Amino acid sequence: MxxxxxxxVVISIAVPGADPLRHPGWQLAAYxxxxxxxxxxxxxxxxxxxxxxxxRTLCRIPGKELTTAPAASWAARRRTAVWxxxxxxxxAPLSGATxxxxxxxxxxxxxxxxxxxxxxxxxxxxxxxDTPLWTAPVTAAALxxxxxxxxxxxxxxxxxxAPALLGPAPADRLAAAEARAAALAARNRIARExxxxxxxxxSAVALQAGAARTVLGSDPxxxxxxxxxxxxxxxxxxxxxxxxxxxxxxxxxxxxxxxxRTPAGPTLAELDGLLERTRASGTPVTLATGPGSWRETSGxxxxxxxxxxxxxxxxxxxxxLRHAGRAPVTLSLTLHDGELLITMDNPVHPPRxxxxxxxxxxxxxxxxxxxxxxxxxxxxxxxxxxNWRLTVRLPLGGER
Numbered sequence: 001m002x003x004x005x006x007x008x009v010v011i012s013i014a015v016p017g018a019d020p021l022r023h024p025g026w027q028l029a030a031y032x033x034x035x036x037x038x039x040x041x042x043x044x045x046x047x048x049x050x051x052x053x054x055x056r057t058l059c060r061i062p063g064k065e066l067t068t069a070p071a072a073s074w075a076a077r078r079r080t081a082v083w084x085x086x087x088x089x090x091x092a093p094l095s096g097a098t099x100x101x102x103x104x105x106x107x108x109x110x111x112x113x114x115x116x117x118x119x120x121x122x123x124x125x126x127x128x129x130d131t132p133l134w135t136a137p138v139t140a141a142a143l144x145x146x147x148x149x150x151x152x153x154x155x156x157x158x159x160x161x162a163p164a165l166l167g168p169a170p171a172d173r174l175a176a177a178e179a180r181a182a183a184l185a186a187r188n189r190i191a192r193e194x195x196x197x198x199x200x201x202x203s204a205v206a207l208q209a210g211a212a213r214t215v216l217g218s219d220p221x222x223x224x225x226x227x228x229x230x231x232x233x234x235x236x237x238x239x240x241x242x243x244x245x246x247x248x249x250x251x252x253x254x255x256x257x258x259x260x261r262t263p264a265g266p267t268l269a270e271l272d273g274l275l276e277r278t279r280a281s282g283t284p285v286t287l288a289t290g291p292g293s294w295r296e297t298s299g300x301x302x303x304x305x306x307x308x309x310x311x312x313x314x315x316x317x318x319x320x321l322r323h324a325g326r327a328p329v330t331l332s333l334t335l336h337d338g339e340l341l342i343t344m345d346n347p348v349h350p351p352r353x354x355x356x357x358x359x360x361x362x363x364x365x366x367x368x369x370x371x372x373x374x375x376x377x378x379x380x381x382x383x384x385x386x387n388w389r390l391t392v393r394l395p396l397g398g399e400r
Contacts (some may be wrong), residue, residue, distance in 0.1 A: 001032035004092065011160035031092065034247040035085050042084035043077045045070035051083060052166050059159035067168045068268065090154040094147075101147045105140035112136060192311070192367040193265065195242075201237035203321040205230050211282055223382045229280040234275065267306035268294065268333070271313065274388045275331075278317050283325070285317065288332040294340060301340065305394050309333065309340055312379075315364045316344040316390045324348070324388070335396075339377070342392040348383060368392065 007030040011018050018026050034304065041047065052066040071077045071203055112133040168176070212226035243265060266274075267293045275285050301309070315332065320329045325345045332343040368390070372379040377394040 003038045003088070004030055006037070007031075007034040007098065013099055018021065032287060034092075035089055038088050039085045042081040045072065045077065046082040047071070047084060047167060049334065051080060054087075055083075055158070055162040055166055056194075059155060059162055061162050065163040066166045067172055069172070072102070072175070073169060075173045078172065079165045081170065083161065085086070085160060087158060088164075090158065094151055094154055098251050099141050105144050108136040108140035108143075110299060130224070163246040188370065192371065198237060201240075202234050203318045204233050204277060208233075208281050225280070229277065232280075233277050236273070265307045266310050267303065268301065268310050269306070269312075272308060274310070274314060274317070278329075279319070283317075283321055284328040284331050286328065288330065288334075292334040292336060293322055294333040294335055296335075302396055305340055305375060305396055307377060309342060309392075309394060312342055312368050312392050313372055314370050316342075319390075320346045320388075340394040340396060342390070342394070344390040345384075345387045348386065348388050367389075 008026075011026060011030055013223070040239075042051070048071040049068050052068045055061055056066055071080050098394045107117060135210060208226040208230050213329070215222050271287075275287060278285050282331040282393045289295065300306070313333075316331075317329065320327065329344060329349045331348045332341070334341045334343075365379075368381075372392050375394050376397075377392065379391045382388070
């Protein structure tokens with residue numbers, strides 16, 4: 001209606017003698033000229049949100065078929081403009097007909113029974129020899145039937161067109177897929193952080209507690225050392241757990257900031273502490289030194305590479321604790337051809353007694369491979385010359 005009234009004012013000013021409010025021809029002209037401004041209004045991004053809500057309510061269209069987000073591309077805006085023009089183009093004449101036809105039908109129905117109506121200006125061309133009075137109620141019924149049919153047809157047409165014009169565009173589907181992929185990557189990253197930090201600590205604590213329980217009555221000094229190691233491991237892991245949970249809150253926006261692309265965490269600068277805690281659990285760990293060692297590098301390693309390398313070493317030691325017990329572990333970190341090469345070896349011992357299945361286990365090595373792949377590197381693991389070997393290559397230029 002606002003577009004129609006504005007157009008009638010413009011016509012009245014631009015065309016002398018025009019009467020858009022009374023002359024049917026000018027009314028049709030004003031109606032046609034009001035559609036382009038309506039289409040231009042629908043180019044605003046929020047128009048799709050409003051029209052999707054209206055279509056869902058009026059046409060009973062399932063919400064999943066429509067997009068309530070503002071139109072982000074010009075293609076989506078043009079589709080919204082087509083829908084809005086169709087919506088108003090059908091709705092305007094139907095709303096006018098809905099206001100005019102029911103009263104007219106009531107007058108036509110009552111005309112055969114009212115002398116005053118037959119003598120009034122409402123008689124039109126009825127009550128003449130060519131048009132008997134009984135045709136007035138029939139005409140009223142036909143008008144009402146036509147109105148109902150037109151409303152139904154318009155509703156069906158709009159319901160059919162709404163998903164195509166207000167549904168997700170290819171750009172919307174791509175954005176939704178990217179958002180799902182980003183959310184999945186964030187969940188996987190947090191799962192890896194929890195698995196590697198907490199899993200290593202629990203493996204060390206379980207090994208220490210089992211050893212302490214074995215010698216509880218015969219070696220109180222060892223029990224004291226084991227409990228001290230358990231306490232230090234738990235305290236250190238609590239700090240790491242707080243950091244990971246802080247990253248989780250940040251990923252969900254609870255801190256009001258933007259998610260961090262490079263989450264804080266331990267780096268190779270803290271490797272000595274990790275090795276000491278592992279040795280305290282009773283597993284000998286030897287760190288190879290010499291030419292090419294990462295400690296001999298002239299500058300610090302890239303932050304992301306250093307963080308991922310720490311987690312990879314942590315997971316490798318956790319696997320050794322779980323599956324090899326107190327077997328010695330040899331660790332090597334060397335720089336070669338722009339890559340950090342991580343190699344871990346430990347003897348393979350046959351299990352003593354039946355192995356207990358670990359629910360949800362087996363994700364650590366997959367997480368190691370994912371960490372390496374995220375930096376453009378690779379990870380290999382398996383039996384090698386009677387030992388279990390883990391080999392990981394991390395490009396130094398693999399900052400994310």
